[in-house]
Amino acid sequence: MRVAKSRTISPLDPAAAEPFYRQIYDRLRGAIASGLLKPGDRIPSARALATELGLARGTIETAYALLAAEGYIQARGQAGTVVTPDLRLQAPVAGTVRRSDSRVATTSFRPDSILPFQMGLPALDAFPRKIWARLGARCVRAMQPPDMVHPPVCGLPNLRGEIATYLQVSRGIDCSPSQVFVTSGYRHSMELIAHALLKAGDRVWLENPGYPPTRELLRLMRMTSVPVAVDGEGMIVADGLKSAPRARAAVVTPGHQSPLCVSLSLPRRLALLDWAARTGSWIVEDDYDGEYRYVSRPLPALKSLDRDGRVLYAGTFSKVLFPGIRLAYLVVPETQVERFEQVSQAFAGGSPQLSQALVAAFMREGHFARHVQRMRKLYAERREATAAGLESVLGKHVRIDPQPGGMHLILRLQGKRSDRRLVARMHEEGLYGEALTDWFVGGKGASALLLNFTNIDSRRTAEGLARRLVKLM
Structure with a gap:
């Protein structure tokens, strides 16, 4: 069995819009599709690759989970993880730019997880x-x-x-x-x-x-x-x-x-x-x-x-x-x-x-109407508590927009901080955030973080998360 070297993973870009797990996923999938990694080849363990790249092990495991779910790799217990032995791939068309494949893959937009500040999630703890x-x-x-x-x-x-x-x-x-x-x-x-x-x-x-x-x-x-x-x-x-x-x-x-x-x-x-x-x-x-x-x-x-x-x-x-x-x-x-x-x-x-x-x-x-009424009251409270907690720790680094409604806060970054770079660091540390510049056509806009508050249960929780966030700035 041929063992793939970790050099198959080209250098990661901390300034890229994609988080590290997505970059690793793209590179391994590209290596498999191009034939650099062949069916049956063993790939580095999550622990070994995390150590070599200086990333959290969970980041590597997330990328591997995506590859396994799509059938590119298989876990073989003590034998390690290998490229699926009977994998059949179509030969790439000459002149095709593989970047288009990754664009299609990113239409899911948000991960299937529950992370602090994760956008798009209601208050899951308050559901009846x-x-x-x-x-x-x-x-x-x-x-x-x-x-x-x-x-x-x-x-x-x-x-x-x-x-x-x-x-x-x-x-x-x-x-x-x-x-x-x-x-x-x-x-x-x-x-x-x-x-x-x-x-x-x-x-x-x-x-x-x-x-x-x-x-x-x-x-x-x-x-x-x-x-x-x-x-x-x-x-x-x-x-x-x-x-x-x-x-x-x-x-x-x-x-x-x-x-x-x-x-x-x-x-x-x-x-x-x-x-x-x-x-x-x-x-x-x-x-x-x-x-x-x-x-x-x-x-x-x-x-x-x-x-x-x-x-x-x-x-x-x-x-x-x-x-x-x-x-x-x-x-x-x-x-x-x-x-x-x-x-x-x-x-x-x-x-x-x-x-x-x-x-x-x-x-x-x-039940639906009563649930909406309860959530409206709860979200107003959590929005106020989250904003207060974040401001108490991050006050000199951000400005929080006043908003009449919604389920997330907009934190305008002060100075010349890159929202994309900060979001990438947050993902590596188990926090979620979205960069406002990614929502602009061409990525040109003011730097800001989009953070959901619906699952932040108190000001104290918000302050604790803000202290983790401030270390990444």
Whole structure:
């Protein structure tokens, strides 16, 4: 058995946007794909490679776990870890730039872990697991053979009805259950929209800064992203009109702009709706955490102002319940229901019926509304405690933006500190953070950290984490 040398791992770049575990993963996968590492070759142990590279062992193990999950390597106990013996790889096409492969691989954007400050996670410790377990057991006991066949591709009727009722009451959206399409997440919702209403070559307005996976999705679907700047009133619609007045669609986060958390002002909401009505364009409203506003009542959805049927409203259960449930929903204009039904029949497989039934029961019995109210109060408290704890330790190094809502804090770095470099160091030390510059097109923007506060239970916890963070600055 040939033993691969650690020189297979080319030097790591601490200034790169990718964390070290991703760089190691990319390099080992590239060595396997190029034939430098052959099937059956043994790779260095996590302990040995961690020592040689001066990294935490957990970093190497994370990279190895990704490679094993994708079938590139296998653990053989005392025999070590080897490249999968029967691995069959296609020969690379001449002239192909392998960098494109890593770009595809990064569309997952966030790790499947629970780290301090990890973005995208609700307060997992405060989820009503006992109620959830009781409802789950009841749903399982009630399951009959008709519930075990293929699920409805547009969503379980009971859940579609509960979502429509909830949106009418809480978000001011007048819609029927037939307009609600249950999806497996934001990406699935965007795929349905693209297949139903858009085509390759279309231009789409995106907020700048804005959610990075949206840019990647459009790129993979061969559409052109048009970055539109954001200020204190949200997307600057006038800039979009100058850059691409005939764009086919706009993707916006009007409740809490992602990531700056500002709200789209009423004049700009009306200007955006007027543009869509005049040009026959579409507006995708991504209301990912619109329930969480702490200085006043949650703002009405942009969709509630839509009189011309140009807004598609995308909501999710990931931020209110938990990401692992993989359920979201899309509200389409009434005139487009038939079209989306056709597209769903062709491209959607339907979400698990048991999960949908459980969420429907959770909503029908009032647990959902009570959970949202509790979380709104809890998040306001944790936001204040986390901000106070961070400021007490990091005060001279950062400035924390005042924000009316959302689930994360924005820490503006003082001086000439690189947010990407700091994020890379945080990941190495078991902390999570995202660099604001990664949310800008071209990576050009002010340096800042995006830190989630929903799982920080006290000011004391925040201060302890801040002391770890200050050592990395």
